[in-house]
C-alpha cells in the first residue's frame with residue numbers, strides 16, 4: 007500500500023465531505039460502542055482483567071528476546087519452520103520464495119494487518135500468483151482496489167448499495183439489496199477458491215512461546231478454511247505478538263472479542279501447533295511462521311514509546327475516537343488508523359512524512375479508557391509531539407520565536423495576576439476585529455486556527471463572571 011501520511015490534512019478534508027462515509031462512521035460509532043460496553047458490563051472485574059493484560063504484555067516485552075527464541079524452538083519442535091524478517095521487503099521475499107519453490111499458483115488469505123503492512127499481495131501478484139482475500143470485508147476492498155479503513159472492519163466505509171454495485175461490476179452478480187444475499191453470494195464465490203488454493207496465508211493474534219502454537223480469532227470460518235484446506239500454511243506475525251504461555255490466553259480470550267466486536271467470544275478460535283501430524287485428517291502439510299521486525303525493535307528500545315507494542319489490534323480505540331469517527335481510516339494515509347495509527351505509523355514509517363498524525367487527536371483520553379491492554383495513548387501522543395518540536399531527527403524543531411511564544415504562554419497560565427491582565431487585554435484587542443465582522447480572521451499566525459473555528463467574542467472573563475456570581 008502506498009504511504010500517504012503526508013496528505014493527512016487533504017485526505018481528512020475530503021473525508022469530511024463524503025456523505026456515505028459520514029453515515030457509515032456515525033452508524034459504527036453508535037452501534038459498536040453500545041455492543042462493547044454491554045459485553046464489558048458482563049465481566050466481574052474488567053479493570054482487573056485490563057490490568058492483567060497490560061502486565062502480561064509489558065513483562066513479555068521486557069524479555070522479548072527470550073520468548074521469541076523459545077517460540078522458535080517450539081515451533082520447530084512441532085514440525086514447523088520459522089523465518090525471521092528484518093523488514094517488509096525481506097518478509098515479502100521470504101514468502102514469495104516459499105511460494106515459488108513449491109509451485110504455488112493460488113493463495114487464500116485470512117484478514118491480516120501485518121500482511122497489509124508489508125504489501126504482500128502486490129509482491130505475490132507480481133509473480134503471477136493469484137491471491138484471494140477471504141474475509142468478507144477484505145474481499146470487498148480487494149475487489150474495489152482500496153486499502154482497509156479499520157483494523158477489524160476493513161470495508162466499513164462502504165454502504166451496502168456500493169457493495170452490491172461492486173459485486174455486479176466485478177463478479178457479474180445480479181442486482182442485490184439484502185446484505186444476507188450479498189454474503190451468500192460472496193461465500194459461494196469464495197468456496198471454490200478455498201478448494202483450489204495451494205497456500206493459505208494468515209496473520210497471528212497471539213503466538214504462544216511455551217507450546218509453539220499460534221492463536222487466531224475470527225467470525226467467518228474463512229481462517230479455519232485457509233489454514234486447513236491448502237497444503238501450505240504461512241502465518242505472519244510482528245515480534246510483539248508472542249505471549250509466554252497458554253495460561254495467559256485466558257485474559258485475552260475475555261478481552262479481545264469484547265473490545266473488537268462487542269462479542270463475549272469470537273465464533274472461531276483456532277490454536278494451531280505446527281503442521282498436521284501422521285494420522286490427522288485436517289491441517290496443512292507444511293507450516294511456516296514468519297516473524298517480522300520492520301522497525302519494532304527500535305520501538306522496543308525506546309522506553310517512552312515501547313508501550314505502543316502492547317497493542318493487540320482490537321480496534322476499540324478507533325471505535326471511540328472522536329477524530330477517527332469524523333475522518334475515517336483512509337485519512338491516516340497508511341494501514342493503521344485511529345489513535346493507534348497516530349502513534350504507530352510515525353514509528354514504523356518515514357517519521358518526517360507522518361508528522362501530522364500525533365496531532366490528529368483531541369487528547370480526550372477515551373482511547374486509553376477503552377484500550378483492553380491499557381496503553382496510555384495520550385501520553386505517547388504527547389511524547390511524539392515533543393520529539394517533533396525538539397528533535398531534528400524527527401522533525402523541524404521549533405524556531406526561537408515559537409519557543410518564546412510557548413514560554414510566554416506557559417508563564418501566563420501559571421501566574422494568576424498575569425493571566426487576568428492578559429484576559430482583559432484580549433477583550434480590548436478583539437474590538438477592531440469584531441467591528442470588521444467577527445473573529446473568524448484573526449491576524450496571522452492565529453488565523454490558521456480561527457478560520458476553521460467559531461470564535462465567540464470574549465464578553466466577560468470567567469473570573470469576572472465567577473466573582474459576580476459568588477457575590478449573589
Ligand code: SF4
Nearest residue numbers: 317318320321323377
Ligand atoms: S491501542 Fe488498545 S484499543 Fe487501540 S487497537 Fe491497540 S489494543 Fe486496541
